[in-house]
Amino acid sequence: MAGLDPAGYRMAPLIRRLPACLRALRVPSIAVAKDLLTRQPPKLQLAIDALLIGTSSFFRDDLVFEHLADEVIPAMVARTGKPRVWSAACSNGMELYSVAMMLADHAALSLKQLLGTDFRSEAISEAERGIYSPEAASGIPPTLAKRHLIRGKASVAVAPAIHASVRWECRDLLTDSDPGPWDMILCRNLAIYLESGVVAQLWKKLRAALAPGGVLVVGKAEKPRLNGLTQVGPCIYRKHPVE
Numbered sequence: 001m002a003g004l005d006p007a008g009y010r011m012a013p014l015i016r017r018l019p020a021c022l023r024a025l026r027v028p029s030i031a032v033a034k035d036l037l038t039r040q041p042p043k044l045q046l047a048i049d050a051l052l053i054g055t056s057s058f059f060r061d062d063l064v065f066e067h068l069a070d071e072v073i074p075a076m077v078a079r080t081g082k083p084r085v086w087s088a089a090c091s092n093g094m095e096l097y098s099v100a101m102m103l104a105d106h107a108a109l110s111l112k113q114l115l116g117t118d119f120r121s122e123a124i125s126e127a128e129r130g131i132y133s134p135e136a137a138s139g140i141p142p143t144l145a146k147r148h149l150i151r152g153k154a155s156v157a158v159a160p161a162i163h164a165s166v167r168w169e170c171r172d173l174l175t176d177s178d179p180g181p182w183d184m185i186l187c188r189n190l191a192i193y194l195e196s197g198v199v200a201q202l203w204k205k206l207r208a209a210l211a212p213g214g215v216l217v218v219g220k221a222e223k224p225r226l227n228g229l230t231q232v233g234p235c236i237y238r239k240h241p242v243e
């Protein structure tokens with residue numbers, strides 16, 4: 001894969017995505033795909049976009065977002081004013097816009113304060129647009145939806161203040177350097193697709209990118225077991241403050 005090291009990924013999920021990859025390339029077989037990609041390397045991006053799984057949703061995992069809303073965000077805002085938040089492997093942006101809406105309700109949001117990154121350019125373009133289907137937006141709690149969404153005929157857009165609070169970048173999380181320190185990093189539902197050695201390196205890298213006392217939020221099936229990180233809520237780990 002162009003720029004991505006496929007050795008870092010678990011084989012089974014990649015194999016499950018092969019039919020989608022062939023459909024995206026409009027070829028009937030792996031042999032034809034190989035030939036096409038050799039002749040037209042720019043098509044590799046299409047193949048990668050189809051191989052990586054980008055499922056996401058607003059306020060995904062109720063328990064996690066309840067804990068963020070009730071405990072983590074109020075304390076973080078009290079401590080830092082305007083917390084710096086990075087959604088690493090952000091997919092279509094729904095995850096980070098969810099956090100932005102919660103911060104806006106604490107008057108803790110400013111221009112370009114948050115960062116969303118993903119390897120797939122297609123996902124970053126969707127995040128940048130900030131326009132979603134009404135069905136996708138139905139996961140947003142009604143009080144937040146009322147304040148932070150603009151409803152069109154067939155779509156909804158995140159409100160300008162929410163939109164302007166985020167910058168989006170295409171990055172390979174496994175090889176690119178981190179732009180820390182962050183008060184909160186969300187890295188959810190990527191590690192499940194990676195080989196265990198790569199996952200261990202990823203957690204170390206994210207721990208290093210957190211500010212002392214900052215929190216790492218992971219997916220339901222992910223458990224970073226690292227010195228210096230203590231679980232403080234469902235899927236939420238706090239980096240120890242400097243002694």
Ligand SMILES: C[S@@+](CC[C@H](N)C(=O)[O-])C[C@H]1O[C@@H](n2cnc3c(N)ncnc32)[C@H](O)[C@@H]1O
Nearest residue numbers: 052053054055056089091118119172173188189
């Ligand atoms: C299942 S989605 C998770 C989205 C969101 N974090 C959530 O939990 O709702 C996983 C994302 O990881 C991205 N991804 C996979 N490998 C990556 C890499 N090496 N660098 C950056 N993003 C990557 C994929 O493109 C995909 O958008």
